Amino acid sequence: MLKLDTLNPEQFAAVTLPAQSALILAGAGSGKTRVLTTRIAWLIQTNQVSPAGIMAVTFTNKAAKEMLTRLSSMLPINTRGMWIGTFHGLCNRLLRTHYRDAALPQTFQILDSQDQLSLIKRMLKAHNVDDEKYPAKALMYFINNAKDQGLRASQVEAYDPIERRMVELYELYDQQCQREGVVDFAELLLRSYELLSRNTPLRHHYQMRFRHILVDEFQDTNDLQYNLLKLLAGQGESGGGAIFAVGDDDQSIYAFRGANVGNMSAFERDYQVKNLIKLEQNYRSHGHILDSANFLIANNAKRLGKNLRTDAGQGEQVRVYEASSDLEEAQWIIEESKSLMNEGMGRNEIAILYRSNAQSRVIEHALFAAGIPYTVYGGLRYFQRAEVKHAIAYLQLMDNPHNDSAFMRVVNFPTRGIGARSIEQLQMAADSYGISLYAAVPYMTGKAGTVLGNFVKLIEGARFETQQLPLPELVRVVLERSTLLTHYGNEKEGADRIENLEQMVSAATQFVQEEGFGTQAPAHLGPPAQAQAGESVVFQDGIEILDGGAPLPTVMSPLSAFLSHASLEAGDAQAQAGQEALQLMTVHSAKGLEFDAVFITGLEEGLFPHESSAREADGVDEERRLMYVAITRARRRLYMSFTQQRMLHGQTRFNMKSRFFDELPDESIKWLSPRVQGNWFGGRKSTTAWDDAKFREGGSDNKIAQQITQKAGNGTGWRVGESVVHAKFGEGVIVNIEGGAGAARAQINFGSAGVKVLDLSIAKLERVGR
């Protein structure tokens, strides 16, 4: 039963808004997902809309799943078949349903970024393009960028010869994809957009159907997604549904991949939003933590404006620690974590966050040495593993033989005597006829013809043999016939890979059950005759196609669906095992999560905010939002740390402490470490039990002591890494000291004022004390 009485007034207002477009500014920890799902449940329960009239869009599969789970616990309805999913997942469904109108083959396949890059490389090679001048990665970026803005090659404006060529290559790329029957991620959206904008009856159908469109993480939408929503909601046409947009402009941290926060204010304007509701009541963090977040984010100029509050009380202050080096920082984290765990805090309630992945190594190393279990987020995902991709490639070829990426991946893997020469000839033939590699095989003669012919027979044979089999068994057969299992069986390190391959059978079993393919066994029989939802549409070409409300089983074969699933949902990041472990991750991947205790590490100028952010427009603002996200992950205890020296790219760097420290409220901060005074080992007062003296004792830590000794300032009274204040240049860090006592000059990094070389006997420097 639906419980509305436990909602706070703002949440309640949002859930029960009338059927008009609304913008919900949902702060971190304000119950955003709850509002979203309760809104859906409320709309359905009050009979304002049927489940088929709802569309809810998220960015990640995880969020979509969460929404579905919560919804089914609130309402006694079957959520299967409802249009709740990621942008890409829903677009896939749309295109599958209307593949003819979208000019796609029924079995079109989805390229992941890896496949996309390899297609581009192949294409560049085939056209003899100078890969120095046009690197595959750059072209991929160019293409995706254009698509994310909704632009085809013909619509991209080129300002110089290089760009003009890029546009040509973009055009060629699209042609190649079309030949192969594959679409990349951005294409799923662009194709859907074009389909709906060109096909008026179809557009009207969906506009009439989706009375309520709910969008999660609206601040993360890109231009194309925004325009797609606009089409679906019938903006500018009559009869469109209402958009319920939920987002937080302060948590917009994906501009680098095309997200446009401006979409929030654009939405307000374009839809004349009368209902702007702010969810500012935070149910996660204690007061000092929220105060810190609020203070910090207030330094950003362009904001819709929002302040988090809590009933939880002030709680503990934020603890700030200055370490002498990255190694010491890691040691400190370990000591603090240990005492947290001794106090009874669960290991997985402690998160260690960093700005960039490279920072995890030192911490991991220290954790390993200390024997503390930990998990690092963001590794290779299941369907991205090489062996799994190989198996998938065989399946792809059976479902759509014209997928050249799949062809290239396994034509000679495991090796079957098809060498570079044969492939080259095949490539040329395919190019000259403008067909796929697979289709070009019959044109081959001689030895190449024989070996390639055998490969084709292998695929055809597998296809024939599995025609009547349910998906999991089909997978099983393919694993064997491809000889992948035998191949890895002969490898010394192949055991894990075999295990991963075996797991694919269970993945298929699970998929078939979850998606409702269980009752229909044959993989290739195609769609059954009737759709689930009643309506159907007649399209311009006179072909009647089943209503898009049907769940996947009615619009595609289990194999096609499974392959889509593998591309769209790459699977969990490895080894969820060891649940009881410290959680290491980048700040980006921490978004949406929460922990009792959080460490935000490496808070140094150049790292966080990252140096490359200075070059981008509003770059530092985005870094600040990132910091805001990091802070608001913590429930009870928050640590922040920075170091005087850090090894980065094989070089020792001396950074200033992050500017973000200056943007936090003093009363919410507790400094654990007084700023170091005087010589390195002299005036240091460490508040923790282990100190630099410990480092100087033998063991592996000895090299740190040496490193530090080297950096001492040769009796100048100053040392490298020390923070100083200059009357004109402000605060800086000594990066290097040359010459001996008396005639010493110091190289000092003043951050925005640049790096200066100053004579220590002349320049009036002051130590930074605190």
Add this chain to the structure above:
DNA sequence: GAATGTGGAATTTTT
């Protein structure tokens, strides 16, 4: 066709 070497780059990430 696998093994070994070399050069270059090294935020952030989902689909």
Add this chain to the structure above:
DNA sequence: TTCCACATTC
């Protein structure tokens, strides 16, 4: 420093 892609070698 370390990882990766690519090239050359056996």
